[in-house]
Each structure stands twice: as C-alpha cells, then as structure tokens.
Amino acid sequence: MDTGDLVATLEHRAKRLYTTITKSAERTSWSASIKxxxxxxxxxxxxxVxxxxxMSTLISHKRIDMVLLGSHPRTGxxxxxxxxxxxxxxxxxxxxxxxVDHPGSPAQGSLHPLDQAWDYGMSLARNLPMLSDNWTCVANLHNAPPEQITSPALPADIDPDRAKMFGAGPQQRRDLAEFLASVISGRRATTHLRALNAAHVRPTDELMRSVPAMVRSRGAFFPLLDEQREAFRRIAHVLDQKFTENDKNVFIVIGGPGTGKSVLALELLGHFNHxxxxxxxxxxxxxxxxxxxSHVAGARGEAEEIxxxxxxxxxxxxxxxxxxLCDESHRLRKDSNGQYMAREYRSNTPQVHELIDAARVPVFFLDPYQVVRRDEVGTPETIQQAAIQLGIREDNIHxxxxxxxxxxxxxxxxxxxLEDLLxxxxxxxxxxxxQGPFQLLAADNPAEMEAYLRLQVARGRTARMVAxxxxxxxxxxxxxGGLVEDIxxxxxxxxxxSHAPRKGIPGADTWATDPRxxxxxGCIYTAQGLEWDYCGVIMGHDYTWAGSGWRVQRGEDRMIWGxxxxxxxRNIYRVLATRGRDGTVLYSTNATTRQLLTSLGVPPLAPALKRLKEQNPNVAVRRRAQRLTLF
Known part of the structure; x- marks a missing residue:
C-alpha cells in the first residue's frame, strides 16, 4: 500500500471508529511520519512486528500515533x-x-512528547491488566537533528530506561533501531493481538485500590451526613447483595444545590473501588x-481515567x-452524537440508554431545576422511562x-x-x-460588586463573578492579545x-478553580456544579421584574430558547445564585428589578463594601485593561 492509499484508509477508519473528521495536519503527519x-x-x-x-487510549477521545506489538526478545x-x-x-x-517550544507552538508551549507517550502507556496499562509493565515508549522527532533538540528534565515518575527520544540523522535512526530490537520482536505478535482484542477493558486492581486514597485526600469536600449516609448505605447494599446481570438496579438521586450529590458520588466511587x-x-x-x-490527588493520568x-x-x-456514577445528570443529552460526527455514524440510541447499559448499577445524581439548555433531557422521568424500556423491573428502580x-x-x-423570588x-x-452570618447583598452597580469580591479574596476567601x-x-x-471586554x-x-487558556488567563475548564x-x-456552563465562598451574580435583560411578575427575553445563547x-x-439564575457558600451579591441591569430587591429588604452592598475597604485600605480591587488599580 502506498502512502496515499494508507492515508485514505486511515481517514476512512477514523471516521467509522471514532466518528471524527480528519484534519489536514493529521493527514500530513500520517503521510510523513509513519514511514x-x-x-x-x-x-x-x-x-x-x-x-x-x-489506537484508542481506551478511556478518552485521545488516540496514539503508533503502537508496535510483539514479544519481548528475552522473556517472550x-x-x-x-x-x-x-x-x-x-x-x-x-x-x-x-x-516545550517548537515550530508553531502556542505561547505557553506544548507538552513534552515523551510526557504524552508515557501517559498513553500508563492509560493502556491501567485499563488492560494483561499489560502490566510490558511496554515502553518512544518520541520520534524525525525532522529534528539532535543538535536542534534541547529537552527539559522529565518528571521523576517517567522511567528513562523505558522512555526514549530520537531525532533525525543516520546515527539517531540506528539508535532507534537498536532500542526497538532490545525491547520487541515479532514472535507471537498475532497471538498477542488476539489477546489484546479479547481483553476486558476495566480499571486494574492497582488503580481501583488507589481511588479510595485519591478521594479521601481531597480538600474540597466534606464527610457524609444523615440522609447522605443513608443513601450511601442503600446503594452499597445493592452491590453487596451480589446481584446477577439480569437483576440490574438503577438509582436516581435527586437533590437541589448544595445537598451533597457530588460528595455522595465521590464517597461511592472510593468505596466501590476499595x-x-x-x-x-x-x-x-x-x-x-x-x-x-484538580481536587483529587493521584498519580499521572489516574484522575482523567476515573x-x-x-x-x-x-x-x-x-x-x-x-x-x-453519573453526576450532574440534569445535563444528559438526547444522544451522544458529536457536533461534527458524520451522518452515517450517528446513533439514535438515547444517551441515558448507553449509560444504563454500561454498568450493573448506574447511579444518576441530578437536580431537575438545573436543566438550562434545550438539548438537555436529564429528568427523573426520563431516566425511569429509559430503565423500563431496557427491561429493568420497576422495583429495581430506586x-x-x-x-x-x-x-x-x-x-x-x-x-x-431564592426560589420564591424567581x-x-x-x-x-x-x-x-x-440576620445571621450568610451575606445576601444587593449591589447598585457591578464595579462595587467586583470591589467587594476582591476584598473578600484579600481576606483569603474564594470568589467569582457570574452572569x-x-x-x-x-x-x-x-x-x-488579551480578552475582549464584551460585558x-x-x-x-x-x-x-476565556474558552481556551491564554498566557496569564485560565481557560473555561479551569476558570472556576484558577485564582485568576x-x-x-463566568457563565452557567463554567459555574454549574461548582462553588466558592462568595459569588456575585449579574442579572441581565433576559429575566427582569415587571411589577407583577417576571418578564423573560432571549439572551445571546442560541441553546437557551424555545x-x-x-x-x-429561571433555572440559570437559580444555579448562579446558589454558588456562594458564605455570601451572594445580586445586581440587575434593570432598575425595577433592583428596586424589587430593595423593597424585599435585601441589604445594600455599599455599607458592607465600606467596612471591608476600611479593613483593607491598600488592596487592589478594580481592574482596567487587565491592570489592577486602587479603588
């Protein structure tokens, strides 16, 4: 097969197996690197060989460029x-x-290629117990002469005897050939391939043993209390009864904001793996x-796989x-089809059916009042109906x-x-x-809201603004090169x-946990499921008080309509206004809505801000063009 045929075959197979559209850079890599x-x-x-x-990494969308399969020349x-x-x-x-920097690298650089390869190997080994430590990894920089490669020190958990990097040039190619010959041969390669294809993909015993320690080392959650512990016992009891495949049980755990759904999910995760x-x-x-x-300690890649x-x-x-354990199940979608998935590879199977089928005991944690998009279908009724459709007895749906x-x-x-208000x-x-310690305050403008939150951060608390x-x-x-100030x-x-991380600016996935x-x-998608000590909520024109009731208008998100x-x-503002553990600041761009909050007796922010400023006179509390100045 020539290079053109190989690239076409790989493109077709990637589309069929991974339901992905191949990009030109990937096709170029296939054409240039494999040979x-x-x-x-x-x-x-x-x-x-x-x-x-x-090859799939088994537990994520990531794929491995090449995997060489055979027997070890010494052990077989x-x-x-x-x-x-x-x-x-x-x-x-x-x-x-x-x-590391390289041609075309982003400003912050890229992950070291041996970092990538090592993580892929660890992922395979943790989910295919048959592999154990019988793998090595190679970074193939086939266009880079050795004098053009300067490598930083690799992390201590990468074994330098099992992770090697090779560049361009005759000697580097001979060194690569020598290394490969020392770790692999073609003997019994097809036998190993059959065993690999038949292997049951599941976390290894070592990974399962590590999860309880990972969970218990967390610093962001609290022990189970009262009804949480009762729920834990009920779910654990079902598994302990050694049910059969035909006796599948489904749990639907319903709770509002802050009722400990995620805490319960983590405790169950640690218990079952233990x-x-x-x-x-x-x-x-x-x-x-x-x-x-980010809150769960563990070795490289373990948290991503769990x-x-x-x-x-x-x-x-x-x-x-x-x-x-399906956390935030109010975010279930109608199906698991990706946005760019080719039509012929789309599936009509509901996402909830896939999740119920995947496990003997699927557990769904949800808040029915947190459905915030037109493509979200996560309700207790949807899950119960799906379970019945899949032949699960009603008395096994809890x-x-x-x-x-x-x-x-x-x-x-x-x-x-808050629910009465909304x-x-x-x-x-x-x-x-x-009159207690929880601080609910009404701001006259967003600048004083921001100042108040920054002063709380100066006191060692956590805070975010959402809208x-x-x-x-x-x-x-x-x-x-910064962000456009759209608001x-x-x-x-x-x-x-920011959608993606930039220099000095966190991306959407870490905005909630990065101090910057x-x-x-933040918006509903980056705030949902998370919490801080204090939260400032900006209510816009989409939900305003009209004197005798709430008036709703479409905002800017095309997924929130119909x-x-x-x-x-209403659900969006309920979520946003319940992120603060110790305090919430409300501000509306609508004057009538601000008057409503005042008439209900919500304390004004200004006096509280004044007191904090007096206690922290030199704290920078306002930003302008990405620079902090004194208020």
Missing part, C-alpha cells in the same frame, strides 16, 4: 512500544511554563469534571462496569431524595427564599429578614471567561 518508523523496523529486522495505527511476554510522532524541526524548553468493584464517575460538564480532577464524560461510554459492552442543604448551611432558608411553584417574592448570557461573546483576542454596563466593562478567574465573568425559555432562564 520513518516502518523503515527503521525493516532496518532492524523487525518486519514481523505488528504496527497499530491511531507481550511487548508494546508506544510511538509519538512529531514533525518538529527543533524543540527547546519553555522556561516560563516548563513545557472493595475491588470497578466504578467510574461520569459527567456532562467539562468544567465540572476537570475541577473534580472522572469521565457521558459520551465516553457509548461503546461499552453491556454491564462492563459494576458501577457508573429514587432517593436529598433535602438537607449544606452549601448555605448557615442559612438553610436561603434556597427557599417564581418557582407560582410563588411570589417574599421579604428577606435573615446571565445577555452579552455577545468574542472568542478572538483583543489587539493586545459593558455603564462605565464598567469585563470579559467573559476573578478577572473574568417553549421552555422561562423555565431555563
């Missing part, structure tokens, strides 16, 4: 070589970030999943996992209600007051007469959180 490795194999007399191209056991191909003509350390029962966490939110990963996304489970065989609210624990009446269950806004989706969102950089209210301006996130305003517009917009 540099196969030529070395032939030179080393390893023509009977099997070459697997674009299975041997894999992971190859990461790079067409770079040079590489050097990025001294600012610890990453007893050797394969359990995985799944979410429909990238920001939420990555925030959990904290997954809903659409990663579409191809699992039935009951492949014992437990699948609903658990969490009612105790822990987030605003010093003010349990806050959520009820008009849930046809309620009317009621007076705010609370309804009522302003355009410019994704391109401003002329100075303009009188003389105050601020940028939305206070320099931007017959359920009122419910979705």
């Amino acid at each position: 540099t490795v196969t030529a070395v194999l032939l030179e080393a007399g390893l023509d009977d 099997l070459v697997l191209l674009e 056991t299975i041997s894999l070589v992971i190859v990461e191909n790079k067409q770079w003509s040079w590489m050097r350390p990025n001294t600012d970030t610890g990453l 007893i050797g029962s394969a359990a995985v966490h799944a979410s429909g939110s990238s920001a939420f999943a990555k925030a959990l990963r 904290f997954t996304y809903f659409n990663q489970h579409r191809h699992r065989i039935r009951n492949q996992l014992n437990v699948l 609903q658990i209600d969490l009612k105790t609210q822990f987030r605003q624990s010093s003010c349990p009446e806050y959520l009820d007051w 008009g849930y269950r046809d309620a009317a806004p009621g007076p705010w007469g609370y 309804g989706y009522c302003w355009p969102w410019t994704k391109r950089a401003s002329p100075d 303009k209210i009188d003389d105050w301006e601020c940028a939305w959180n 996130g206070l320099d931007q305003v 017959d359920n517009l009122h419910a979705m917009v």
